[in-house]
Amino acid sequence: MRRLSIAVMALAGPLCACVPQGQGLTEAWTPIPRPAPDEATPAGIAYLCEGHKEVTVVYAKNRASVTLDKKTWRMEYQDNGEGFRYSDAQAQWVGRDDLATLRESANTSRPIAYNCRPTRRTT
Numbered sequence: 001m002r003r004l005s006i007a008v009m010a011l012a013g014p015l016c017a018c019v020p021q022g023q024g025l026t027e028a029w030t031p032i033p034r035p036a037p038d039e040a041t042p043a044g045i046a047y048l049c050e051g052h053k054e055v056t057v058v059y060a061k062n063r064a065s066v067t068l069d070k071k072t073w074r075m076e077y078q079d080n081g082e083g084f085r086y087s088d089a090q091a092q093w094v095g096r097d098d099l100a101t102l103r104e105s106a107n108t109s110r111p112i113a114y115n116c117r118p119t120r121r122t123t
Contacts, residue, residue: 031098032118034084035059037077044122047100049113055102056122057093066093066102068113 035043042060049055058065062077064086075086075093083096091112092103102113 032121034118037062037079037084042123045118046120046122047113047116048119049102049116051113053113053116055093055100055113055116058123064093066091068102 032045034045035041037059038061039059040061042058044056044058047055047057053068056067064075064077066073066075066086073088073091073093075088075091078085078087083094084100086093087105090105092105092109094101094103095116098117100116101111102116103109103111
């Protein structure tokens with residue numbers, strides 16, 4: 001048993017050395033806050049969604065420009081009491097805290113991109 005644990009330690013040592021100091025699994029993740037709807041200064045945020053889709057959003061003055069795969073929707077803020085909602089005639093950008101979904105505005109409300117989490121600022 002002792003030989004096995006020494007062998008495991010010898011093999012695991014080089015694998016663990018790949019993680020730089022200070023960047024371990026215990027490092028806290030800091031969410032990227034979405035600006036207030038009435039904020040006049042444009043603020044861009046990139047979101048990573050299920051299926052490795054990237055949605056970029058620029059928020060400013062009760063509007064959001066939402067882009068996915070070279071298609072951009074220009075949406076207006078809709079106050080819904082909890083979370084956030086931006087919409088136009090074709091799509092909706094909805095969510096709360098650090099989780100969002102881009103979906104069709106039609107009767108089906110079919111998701112276009114879902115489980116979207118902010119990853120970086122773009123502006």
